Amino acid sequence: MKLPMTTIEAKMKIARLFLxxxxxxxxxxxxxxxxxxxEQDYGRSVRNNVAQSLVNPQxxxxxxxxxxxxxxxAANELERYNKTFKGEEKKTLEMKLTTPSY
Numbered sequence: 051m052k053l054p055m056t057t058i059e060a061k062m063k064i065a066r067l068f069l070x071x072x073x074x075x076x077x078x079x080x081x082x083x084x085x086x087x088x089e090q091d092y093g094r095s096v097r098n099n100v101a102q103s104l105v106n107p108q109x110x111x112x113x114x115x116x117x118x119x120x121x122x123x124a125a126n127e128l129e130r131y132n133k134t135f136k137g138e139e140k141k142t143l144e145m146k147l148t149t150p151s152y
Contacts, residue, residue: 055063103109119127 118124
């Protein structure tokens, strides 16, 4: 035969349940706050630039253009880039009233 719980036992059971839920919530919060790939890579480009300037501090004085794209491709990319600043004219809706011809 099962004896009814006393108020102290009931309070202890509720406290254990609350403690378990709190621990589960903390674990889920910690799992959700894991660093993303972007955060793990944050600042790497700055460290790379500093390291390169230590290797060759006179690189900033070199005035030769960077080599990479063919001239036609570079011109096309520059044109496409400049178009992003112009903005397109917004098209407005026009309502035309027509009358039937009899």
